[in-house]
Amino acid sequence: MKTTRRDFLRLTGMAGIGMVCANGIIAHASSADKKGKRNKVTVDHAVATLQDGSALATPFWRIECGRDGPSLVLIAAQHGNEVIGTEVARRFQEVCAAHLVAGSVWLVPVANLLAVRSRRHSYGLGPEQNNRIHPTKEHNMQRTWPGNPRGNDTERVAHALDQAVVRHGSHLLDMHCWQHVNAAETLALDDHPASLALGQVTTTRFISLRPSAVPPSGPIMVAQLMRRRAGASLVIELSGQFSMPERQVQIGLSSMVNLAKLLGMIAGKPESIPGPRVVRTKANSHEVRAPCSGMFVPAAHTDRSVGLAPEDRVEQGQPLGHIIREKDLVAVPIVAPVTGYLWQYGLCHWSLCDASLPALHPYTEEREVIATVVTA
Numbered sequence: 001m002k003t004t005r006r007d008f009l010r011l012t013g014m015a016g017i018g019m020v021c022a023n024g025i026i027a028h029a030s031s032a033d034k035k036g037k038r039n040k041v042t043v044d045h046a047v048a049t050l051q052d053g054s055a056l057a058t059p060f061w062r063i064e065c066g067r068d069g070p071s072l073v074l075i076a077a078q079h080g081n082e083v084i085g086t087e088v089a090r091r092f093q094e095v096c097a098a099h100l101v102a103g104s105v106w107l108v109p110v111a112n113l114l115a116v117r118s119r120r121h122s123y124g125l126g127p128e129q130n131n132r133i134h135p136t137k138e139h140n141m142q143r144t145w146p147g148n149p150r151g152n153d154t155e156r157v158a159h160a161l162d163q164a165v166v167r168h169g170s171h172l173l174d175m176h177c178w179q180h181v182n183a184a185e186t187l188a189l190d191d192h193p194a195s196l197a198l199g200q201v202t203t204t205r206f207i208s209l210r211p212s213a214v215p216p217s218g219p220i221m222v223a224q225l226m227r228r229r230a231g232a233s234l235v236i237e238l239s240g241q242f243s244m245p246e247r248q249v250q251i252g253l254s255s256m257v258n259l260a261k262l263l264g265m266i267a268g269k270p271e272s273i274p275g276p277r278v279v280r281t282k283a284n285s286h287e288v289r290a291p292c293s294g295m296f297v298p299a300a301h302t303d304r305s306v307g308l309a310p311e312d313r314v315e316q317g318q319p320l321g322h323i324i325r326e327k328d329l330v331a332v333p334i335v336a337p338v339t340g341y342l343w344q345y346g347l348c349h350w351s352l353c354d355a356s357l358p359a360l361h362p363y364t365e366e367r368e369v370i371a372t373v374v375t376a
């Protein structure tokens with residue numbers, strides 16, 4: 001299975017070794033393209049005037065191949081702690097520089113510079129706060145589109161990005177990150193065929209489907225804004241906030257390549273992941289709750305010395321770990337109730353495990369959710 005995945009990531013992996021400096025990217029891209037052709041790559045800026053009168057320039061890449069076609073937009077890091085898409089954008093830029101054959105690609109690696117600079121989900125949040133406990137949610141960029149040039153600073157940045165990037169797009173992917181206890185998932189739309197088609201070619205193990213309702217007025221999500229303008233869009237949640245896990249970068253990148261292939265922007269057919277695509281619903285999700293209070297000890301993967309992780313396949317009855325029971329120190333086994341894939345694995349107290357250290361603590365109370373296994 002590992003070999004297959006490596007094959008599958010041939011093209012995307014090639015971009016993974018690109019250098020960080022501009023010269024390196026150019027050298028790499030030209031050596032990757034035997035014909036020596038390189039598409040035009042521009043670094044441009046969406047400039048917002050903030051409330052204090054200063055200017056905030058949000059950089060983005062635009063890659064053009066000189067032939068008509070779709071305009072594919074990637075928006076990453078709207079939430080300042082969900083940053084994996086930043087490196088996905090950089091690697092996809094390299095792929096497009098060498099391989100784009102139709103249309104244009106617009107990549108915003110850091111949509112929300114204000115939140116990233118403060119190293120928080122949204123601008124104005126304090127330490128150990130996530131969006132759930134945001135006092136006003138007024139700086140949640142995801143909910144501000146199409147922005148407002150006379151609004152708060154986040155709304156002003158969204159407006160500048162819409163003017164410079166989003167309004168030019170025909171297709172858009174909004175890239176976010178779940179907390180690390182959840183596996184990457186595509187949030188697809190089951191009643192919007194053009195958007196559903198995008199969701200079907202991404203490379204996350206998990207996909208969930210929802211209606212595409214777009215409110216007629218008021219601030220909306222950027223993916224909704226694209227559909228209000230008759231475009232197609234979807235959201236991906238990679239796994240892990242405040243971090244840059246390599247495997248997640250590869251899932252994001254291979255998803256982008258597949259989208260571009262589907263849209264005829266890169267040659268070739270989208271390549272599906274090895275094993276089943278798991279459509280997550282309430283009905284096929286099986287929660288595993290702590291039978292007692294105590295210290296949870298995770299299990300190792302059956303064929304690896306490393307611990308189990310979200311997205312791993314587990315067999316019914318397979319150990320997921322044990323709890324050292326508080327009252328009598330007995331090790332109480334926790335096992336998988338069904339055969340399936342781990343959508344969630346590990347403790348996340350108060351839904352704050354990627355924002356607060358105590359929320360990661362292995363002490364569990366009775367009835368806390370330890371894992372969610374989804375059948376394929």
Ligand SMILES: [Zn+2]
Pocket residue numbers: 079082176177
């Ligand atoms: Zn997010």
